[in-house]
Amino acid sequence: MTIEIPKDARKEAIASIERYFQENMEExxxxxxxxxxxxxxxxxxxxxxxxxxxxxxxxxxxxxxxxVDIEVHEDPFTYWRKYERAAKGRAK
Known part of the structure; x- marks a missing residue:
């Protein structure tokens, strides 16, 4: 697999290599x-x-x-629970 980089990035990389050699190498x-x-x-x-x-x-x-299971989990068989809660609320 060949890794290609955009022309502008290639120019900047080459300039960076030249600068690195200029500042850190003897030649x-x-x-x-x-x-x-x-x-x-x-x-x-x-x-x-x-x-x-x-x-x-x-x-x-x-x-x-x-x-994902935590984020999108839904409890099954909850239909009757809402009615049970409503009945408990009315009983008070």
């Missing part, structure tokens, strides 16, 4: 090399990050699904 990196490095990271490490994101979403969704 600069050019635009083409930064683009190649970004491509490498997207292909090599991107799927790991993507898969972790999917796993995190699955975990959250499963937690929400486990709560």
């Amino acid at each position: 600069k990196i050019g635009n083409i090399a930064a683009g190649a490095l970004l491509g490498f990271f997207l292909e090599e490490i991107g799927p790991l990050v993507y898969n972790q994101g999917v796993a995190d979403v699955q975990e959250r969704l499963q937690a929400r699904i486990m709560e």
